[in-house]
Amino acid sequence: MKTKRAKNYGFCFGVKRAIQLAEQNRNAITIGPLIHNQKEIDRLKFNFGVNVESDITKINKDSKVIIRTHGIPKNDLQALNDANRDVVDATCPYVKKPQQICEQMSNEGYEIVIFGDKEHPEIKGVASYCTSNYQIILDKADITGLNSHSKVAIISQTTKNVRAFLEIVHFLVEHCYEVRVFNTICNATFDNQESAEILAKEVDIMIVVGGKQSSNTKQLLNISSKFCKDSYCIEDENELQDEWFKGKSLCGITAGASTPDWIIDKVEQKIRNLQP
Amino acid sequence: MKTKRAKNYGFCFGVKRAIQLAEQNRNAITIGPLIHNQKEIDRLKFNFGVNVESDITKINKDSKVIIRTHGIPKNDLQALNDANRDVVDATCPYVKKPQQICEQMSNEGYEIVIFGDKEHPEIKGVASYCTSNYQIILDKADITGLNSHSKVAIISQTTKNVRAFLEIVHFLVEHCYEVRVFNTICNATFDNQESAEILAKEVDIMIVVGGKQSSNTKQLLNISSKFCKDSYCIEDENELQDEWFKGKSLCGITAGASTPDWIIDKVEQKIRNLQP
Numbered sequence: 001m002k003t004k005r006a007k008n009y010g011f012c013f014g015v016k017r018a019i020q021l022a023e024q025n026r027n028a029i030t031i032g033p034l035i036h037n038q039k040e041i042d043r044l045k046f047n048f049g050v051n052v053e054s055d056i057t058k059i060n061k062d063s064k065v066i067i068r069t070h071g072i073p074k075n076d077l078q079a080l081n082d083a084n085r086d087v088v089d090a091t092c093p094y095v096k097k098p099q100q101i102c103e104q105m106s107n108e109g110y111e112i113v114i115f116g117d118k119e120h121p122e123i124k125g126v127a128s129y130c131t132s133n134y135q136i137i138l139d140k141a142d143i144t145g146l147n148s149h150s151k152v153a154i155i156s157q158t159t160k161n162v163r164a165f166l167e168i169v170h171f172l173v174e175h176c177y178e179v180r181v182f183n184t185i186c187n188a189t190f191d192n193q194e195s196a197e198i199l200a201k202e203v204d205i206m207i208v209v210g211g212k213q214s215s216n217t218k219q220l221l222n223i224s225s226k227f228c229k230d231s232y233c234i235e236d237e238n239e240l241q242d243e244w245f246k247g248k249s250l251c252g253i254t255a256g257a258s259t260p261d262w263i264i265d266k267v268e269q270k271i272r273n274l275q276p
Numbered sequence: 277m278k279t280k281r282a283k284n285y286g287f288c289f290g291v292k293r294a295i296q297l298a299e300q301n302r303n304a305i306t307i308g309p310l311i312h313n314q315k316e317i318d319r320l321k322f323n324f325g326v327n328v329e330s331d332i333t334k335i336n337k338d339s340k341v342i343i344r345t346h347g348i349p350k351n352d353l354q355a356l357n358d359a360n361r362d363v364v365d366a367t368c369p370y371v372k373k374p375q376q377i378c379e380q381m382s383n384e385g386y387e388i389v390i391f392g393d394k395e396h397p398e399i400k401g402v403a404s405y406c407t408s409n410y411q412i413i414l415d416k417a418d419i420t421g422l423n424s425h426s427k428v429a430i431i432s433q434t435t436k437n438v439r440a441f442l443e444i445v446h447f448l449v450e451h452c453y454e455v456r457v458f459n460t461i462c463n464a465t466f467d468n469q470e471s472a473e474i475l476a477k478e479v480d481i482m483i484v485v486g487g488k489q490s491s492n493t494k495q496l497l498n499i500s501s502k503f504c505k506d507s508y509c510i511e512d513e514n515e516l517q518d519e520w521f522k523g524k525s526l527c528g529i530t531a532g533a534s535t536p537d538w539i540i541d542k543v544e545q546k547i548r549n550l551q552p
Contacts, residue, residue: 173438183449
């Protein structure tokens, strides 16, 4: 079976950086999983002694603490610093940015609209930097309390869709006096999506490699399915099923932003060995 | 012939205010025509001695100077003040606002994008308040020199269409780091357009009363024509033609933002006296 990888796929800049930091800090503890990929978490534990602890109060006082790519709430970071903990901040710089914007816009008296999922750790972290009024919304219908005198700043969860973000911007521009738009959507997510679409159009079957919990992996599967009906999501090569490939000749491969290359390599190798 | 007026039509707040100021300042000089309606200019001259002079250097030193609704460039206003001229500022507050925004955003180091017509006096005035980089554009294709690090402030000519404005905002949000959007589009223009559309759908013939040079009058005619094919633009009742009304029973009436009520009254009276 022939294979073709998407032009852009897999790890983004922020994840590569976080893994590098973990590898450089053996035996450190990450607050929650560093990235959304259990196999990579296992590799870091096995090869570098990096462990996961979700409860901040349970972390051994002598361990280095790694803050994961999504960031953590301001108060938690403050508590770690106040306790003189040895903190390695692996928060993605593209997530730091909306945190800083929320803090600055609060100081300047703007009402803040955050386009994102209330329950996502990135958004919990980002919102914690707002000191003035803010609202976390997914749809313009959720927006409340604004009027034609309102001065609003809007940011987005880094992994959201730009078109949906622009719909919210539309609504705000039509209803508010001033709208300060910070496009905090990360291009990496975007580039992977665009590449998946292009590839899905030219292959017979698409394999999306990524964690079942990863929202950007789900989006890649959705996009692939639109343009190639035989699209499947797997976590590793063991989930591949021979019957998917019957009668196919070209298999496209893409991967979520938290999927390490070594997993993608194994998947590709196994597909290449299949008989079409 | 029965008639029905649009819910909103004619003079906006800024024009009403400018005429009031002209009436209160007999024998003053306006720099350029106060509004885009020759008959109202004639009335102000005949009843209140208010004259028009386009060349600022030719204005009699003892005359009061009225600045018209569209505003004038910053340097011209400065020159009048430096010469201790008695200035009555009839610039529409909705035009003052984008002037102030351009000044403030320049001071804060934003690149300024002005959505409007380069040759329109309002835009010449507004742009004169920019002290940093600015560009006047009508289409996103005209935008130059911006990148993903750009901090941009955008304003609109008060009479522009909000959808077209939002298209430019879209483009900027997709391409720049921060976009500060000031929706300086005036609702009055909007309200008149919306009311014209609603009325045009229910009548047999539409009469749009307004100056031939007025851009908002032209827009009202365009909108009316879309929903009522027998739509006509006239400057006063003398331009009405009997044959337009043959076989019609209900005539809708709207008017541009610079059309005084006394002209609309005369038009309506004449139409009412027509036999359908």
